[in-house]
Amino acid sequence: MQKEAFDWVINRRRSNRSFDPAVAVPDDVIERSLQRAVLSPNSSNMQLWEFHWIKSEALKSKLTDYCLGQGAARTAKQLVVFVTRQDLWQKRARWNYDQIRQAIGDREPNKMEKRGLDYYGKLMPLIYRKDWLGLATLGRRTISFIMGLRKPFYRASGTADQRIMVHKSCGLAAQTFMLSIAAEGYDSCPMEGFDRVRVRKALGLPRGAEINMIIGVGMGTPAGTWGERKRVPFEEVVITHN
Ligand SMILES: Cc1cc2nc3c(=O)[nH]c(=O)nc-3n(C[C@H](O)[C@H](O)[C@H](O)COP(=O)(O)O)c2cc1C
Structure with missing residues (x-):
């Protein structure tokens, strides 16, 4: 039953660019969907994302313009902008660190908790730190290269990797939302x-x-999906390694 329900949702979700002007989307639909979106998997639980729910009509009209007048924005009853906040890494690492610290209280941390504290206290700064000269990147590249010579090693290096990391997680939140x-x-x-x-x-x-x-939301119309859903052959994109 659950898988049928999931299939229904997957099939129901189509990108629709022409929403019915007569059907409003209640705020609680957006509220619940954002509550679900924050439960999405995300890199190291750093939650380097923000969801800007555009309620102001003036701002919505501005954003429609900036979405190049696309029907998906113009006809949307609700608009949410999914934003990555790489710049908040210190705050979020600290938040995760404090969560573990609070759970420990006055007793000695166990092995798992110690690892958690090191993870957010030492590893996250290594991965997310940035500087104008690019020294952090150079350091990460050098460490990854040397350590990776002998055994598998996590290759965190440049600013592009950092951006990919936050965009991956935010994209997953966007999918949960949709x-x-x-x-x-x-x-x-x-x-x-x-x-x-x-x-x-x-x-x-x-x-x-x-x-x-940016995600536009409304009650879709048949014209808004631009026809049937098309995908390249399954075998072309699913590569089985036996
Ligand atoms: C990251 C991303 C960006 C997209 N940008 C646009 C866009 O700017 N305008 C638009 O009409 N559709 C946009 N789409 C929708 C895609 O065209 C659509 O997902 C694709 O054609 C598959 O159709 P389906 O979503 O109905 O399955 C975007 C989709 C994704 C995932």
Whole structure:
């Protein structure tokens, strides 16, 4: 039964670019979907993401413009911008560290807890640190290269890796959100076709924050899906290594 329900949600979720103007999307649908989105898997539970729910009509109209007038934004009843916050790594590492510390209280930490404290206290700074000269990257590259010569080693290195890390997690949250919208009986459309410079400015995002995608939500219409769902042959993308 659960898998049938899941199939229903997967099939229901289509990118729809033309939402029914007569059907509103209640706020609690968005609220619940964002509550589900924050439960998405994310790298090291750092939660380097933010979800900007655009309720202001003036801002929505601005963003529609910045989404290049796309129907998915123009006809959307609700708009949510998924943002990565790589710049918050210290705060989030600290939060995770404190969670473990609080659980320990006054007693001695066990082996697992010690590892957790080292993970957020020492490893996260190694992975996320950035400096203008690129010395942190150089250090990471050198360590990865040397350590990787003899045995498998986690190859964290440059700023591109850091950006990929946060965008992966944010994309998963976006997917959870869209599946939730489908489960609630509404439709969505993810967008990367927008002017990121203007959207960043309109949202007042700080340096280090990036827009992952913008999602329009509404009640889809048949015209909005641009026809049947098409995928390249399954065998072309599923490679089995026996
Ligand atoms: C990261 C991302 C960005 C996308 N950007 C746009 C976009 O700017 N405009 C649009 O109409 N559709 C956009 N789409 C929707 C895709 O075109 C759509 O997911 C794809 O054609 C498959 O169709 P389906 O979602 O109905 O299964 C985007 C999808 C993703 C995942």
